[in-house]
Each structure stands twice: as structure tokens, then as C-alpha cells.
Amino acid sequence: MIKIALMGAGRIGKMHASMIDANPNCRVQYIYDINLEFAKEIAGQTGAKVATSPEDAINSNDVDAIFIASATPTHVEFITLAVKAQKPVFCEKPIDLNIEKVDECRNFIKDKNVPIQIGFNRRFDNSHAKVKVASQNNEIGKLELLIITSRDPAPPGIDYLKAAGGFFRDTTIHDFDLSRFILGNDPIEKISAFGEQLVSEDSKKVGDHDTAMLVMRSKAGVLIHINNSRRAVYGYDQRVEAFGSKGMIISNNQTQSSVERFSEESTFSKDPVQFFFIERYEQAYKTQLEEFVAMINNNTEPKVSFEDGRRALILANAAYESLNSGKVVDINFE
Ligand SMILES: NC(=O)c1ccc[n+]([C@@H]2O[C@H](COP(=O)([O-])OP(=O)(O)OC[C@H]3O[C@@H](n4cnc5c(N)ncnc54)[C@H](O)[C@@H]3O)[C@@H](O)[C@H]2O)c1
Known part of the structure; x- marks a missing residue:
């Protein structure tokens, strides 16, 4: 014990x-x-x-x-x-x-x-982990594109935002780590980041961003895309897609049940996605x-x-450097 x-x-x-x-x-x-x-x-x-x-x-x-x-x-x-x-x-x-x-x-x-x-x-989510395995064991051939979508259901309050350290260090940091996890020994070398204030007045007040798109390139030439939002009206949107020479694997959103409804208005209509991180990642925690x-x-x-934690922060810092300079930034993990 x-x-x-x-x-x-x-x-x-x-x-x-x-x-x-x-x-x-x-x-x-x-x-x-x-x-x-x-x-x-x-x-x-x-x-x-x-x-x-x-x-x-x-x-x-x-x-x-x-x-x-x-x-x-x-x-x-x-x-x-x-x-x-x-x-x-x-x-x-x-x-x-x-x-x-x-x-x-x-x-x-x-x-x-x-x-x-x-x-x-x-990293411990059963579905995301399958994307890593498929990318590493040649199941989808040579990995070429990695796409991570991570959007929160609603923006947090201003007190949280004041202390959070910015969108990239607070939220995107999970996606930086997931990218590194899926890429394995292939290090990320370049990053280009954009951020906007489209969603939350509180984010604007503290000078933070609430919407972001980033593109990174690994040493082996894998192109990685991350998109983030602090507001998704349909719930916590968590998807990972790896695309390679022999196919694709997608870790999709998980809905509250597997029921699908069909009517005059819609087909394949499902329950809402699992609401936020505590529900969606319960198994992973x-x-x-x-x-x-x-x-x-x-x-x-x-x-x-600890080094994984450090490298994710280095990527977040490089994302800010790119956002502020408008340039592609080289990553230095040393
Ligand atoms: N991995 C994840 O999915 C995930 C999700 C949410 C939060 N987090 C991280 O967990 C941490 C806590 O986040 P949270 O959402 O629970 O925040 P929170 O504000 O709800 O809780 C933080 C707690 O820390 C306490 N605290 C502050 N200063 C302290 C001190 N000096 N000594 C002891 N306690 C102190 C506060 O009183 C509060 O109860 C943050 O680092 C956050 O980034 C991780």
C-alpha cells in the first residue's frame, strides 16, 4: 500500500x-x-x-x-x-x-x-495510444501528417486566465506533449503559430488568446497541425488523426452513449460528446x-x-516567439 x-x-x-x-x-x-x-x-x-x-x-x-x-x-x-x-x-x-x-x-x-x-x-488514453502504436509500427506506413484538434467546451473565468500563463502554456501544452509522444524518436524542429481573440472577453482583458492554429515540422519531415479553441458549443472536442503512406488512423470524440438517431431532419445524430476533461479522460487519469x-x-x-514536461514548455515558448515575430521558429531542446 x-x-x-x-x-x-x-x-x-x-x-x-x-x-x-x-x-x-x-x-x-x-x-x-x-x-x-x-x-x-x-x-x-x-x-x-x-x-x-x-x-x-x-x-x-x-x-x-x-x-x-x-x-x-x-x-x-x-x-x-x-x-x-x-x-x-x-x-x-x-x-x-x-x-x-x-x-x-x-x-x-x-x-x-x-x-x-x-x-x-x-498519453494514457486508450484511443490516443492506439494512434501512437499505429504510427510507430508501420500500420499506416510512413507517418506524413499528424492532426490534433483540442477544443474546450467553454472558456474559464478571468481568475483562472490570469494565473494560467497563456493559452499555449496552459492548454496547447497537452497537444505539444501528445505530438512528441506520437512522433517517438523523431524530434520536432520547427514551429509556426497563430493565435486570435475570438471567443472570450475575459481572455481579451488579460491579453490571452482563445483560438489558435499551429504547424510544426519534425526532423523526419512529418507535418503536425494543432488547432485549439476555448469554446466548442457541442462539448469537449478531442480528436487525433495520423495519416501515412498506407492509410490513416483516427482517435475520435467519445459520445455519452453509442446511440445514433435518424429522422427527417438528420441522420447519424448522436448524443453530445463527453463534457470536459474529467469525464472524457477518466480512463486516462x-x-x-x-x-x-x-x-x-x-x-x-x-x-x-520531467524532461517531457520541460520539452513541452520549450515548444510553448517557441510558439509564443513565432506568434510575436510572425516567423517560423527553430526548436532548441538543449
Ligand atoms: N492534467 C490535466 O488534465 C489538468 C487539468 C486541470 C488542471 N491541471 C493542472 O493542475 C494544477 C491545479 O489545477 P486546478 O484546475 O485544480 O486549479 P484549482 O485552482 O482548482 O486548484 C488549485 C489548488 O491549489 C491550492 N494552492 C494554491 N497555492 C497553494 C500552496 N502554496 N500550497 C498548497 N496549495 C495551494 C489552491 O488553494 C487550490 O485549491 C495546475 O497546475 C493545472 O495546470 C491539469
Whole structure:
């Protein structure tokens, strides 16, 4: 039984708490959040103890691993404390919004030999993972085009937007990681990005974008397209298409049931797509947790590494450079 200190009891922290609680191989031993009410709520649901400080939770002799689901600016501090305590870490994306801070942390953890898994949950989605397998095992021949559509149902509030660090670092970062996951050993070399303010007044107020299109090119010549929106009236739109010399594979939207309706007005009419990330990626979040537990129990490497988190942020930064300069930007992962 792995005893976990969960840092953060907000939106995603609550979801992780329920999943850890439901997994027979781990439990929430401590919960820490600066919002005591949130922490108490999770303690009430899981039987966890409420920690009075980050150190209280992370350094406790009764804790084997640290699960970081608190606000982004806390991630590096909590990773550092966990590594000092020699405890395996799960950390939500992004590691941080500032690449210098991420690089400092990378230097600190380098020789410490503590496994760190980053929360790019989409890698664990059964359908998206099949696209990777098909792209890597020659099922669709030589991969030529990769197209990722990722659109949220509705824009978040202004408080979220103020802290999120910009559309590319908050949202597109998942798609950068998914692109890298599907491409495998073929690195992304160039990026060209466009962003618009078409949807959300709050996005405009904070100078953020809510609509984006990006094109990237890999070393082997695969062309990758990502499109994002903060508003899709039909629900959370999550599609991945890989096109190659021998065919195509598509990971499509998942609807709430498999029912199709036919009438005078429409054919093949389906239920709405699964509403937002907690519903759509439920299986992926569960598998992600199982992988974290297996990594600790079997002493294996994380399936999504700190370096994966760092590289996704480098792509997000390069996307901003392209957006601001109007030029194609070369990617440097060093
Ligand atoms: N992988 C995914 O699909 C996914 C989805 C949503 C959010 N996230 C990431 O998870 C993190 C949390 O996002 P959220 O949507 O739950 O946000 P949230 O605002 O709902 O929750 C953040 C929590 O962190 C707490 N917090 C703030 N400062 C703290 C501190 N110093 N110590 C302890 N707790 C502190 C807040 O009180 C709050 O309860 C973010 O990094 C976000 O990018 C990932």
C-alpha cells in the first residue's frame, strides 16, 4: 500500500483524491492545501490527515510518495522538497511557466535518482495510444501528417486566465506533449503559430488568446497541425488523426452513449460528446495513476518524464516567439 501526500485540493486535486482512494494499492495519507476547507473536504472523504505545512506532509515518515495537484507556481517548490526527502513524485502539468525555473530544478534533481512522473494524462488514453502504436509500427506506413484538434467546451473565468500563463502554456501544452509522444524518436524542429481573440472577453482583458492554429515540422519531415479553441458549443472536442503512406488512423470524440438517431431532419445524430476533461479522460487519469503506482512498486522509469514536461514548455515558448515575430521558429531542446 503506497501512502501518498496529496498537495492541492482544488478542481483536479479532488479528482485525484477520489481516484487514489478508489485504487486498492494506494491511499491519501496526507492532504495539504492553503485552502483549509478544501483540504478538510478531501480528508472527510478519504480519511487522510490534514497537513499544516508542505513539509509536514512531504517529510512525514508515514508518507511514501508525493502527488502534486496544487496551483502551477507551487510545483517546483514541492518537487524540490519531495526530491530532498527521496520520495517519488507525480506532478501535474505544467512543471512551471518559467523555463529558467524548470532548468534550475532540472539541475537540482539531476543526480538525485528520484523518479518524477509529469501529468500528461492524454498519453494514457486508450484511443490516443492506439494512434501512437499505429504510427510507430508501420500500420499506416510512413507517418506524413499528424492532426490534433483540442477544443474546450467553454472558456474559464478571468481568475483562472490570469494565473494560467497563456493559452499555449496552459492548454496547447497537452497537444505539444501528445505530438512528441506520437512522433517517438523523431524530434520536432520547427514551429509556426497563430493565435486570435475570438471567443472570450475575459481572455481579451488579460491579453490571452482563445483560438489558435499551429504547424510544426519534425526532423523526419512529418507535418503536425494543432488547432485549439476555448469554446466548442457541442462539448469537449478531442480528436487525433495520423495519416501515412498506407492509410490513416483516427482517435475520435467519445459520445455519452453509442446511440445514433435518424429522422427527417438528420441522420447519424448522436448524443453530445463527453463534457470536459474529467469525464472524457477518466480512463486516462486512472491508468496514469496505475502507472505511477507500478513505477514505484517495480522501480521503473516514469512513462512521462520531467524532461517531457520541460520539452513541452520549450515548444510553448517557441510558439509564443513565432506568434510575436510572425516567423517560423527553430526548436532548441538543449
Ligand atoms: N492534467 C490535466 O488534465 C489538468 C487539468 C486541470 C488542471 N491541471 C493542472 O493542475 C494544477 C491545479 O489545477 P486546478 O484546475 O485544480 O486549479 P484549482 O485552482 O482548482 O486548484 C488549485 C489548488 O491549489 C491550492 N494552492 C494554491 N497555492 C497553494 C500552496 N502554496 N500550497 C498548497 N496549495 C495551494 C489552491 O488553494 C487550490 O485549491 C495546475 O497546475 C493545472 O495546470 C491539469
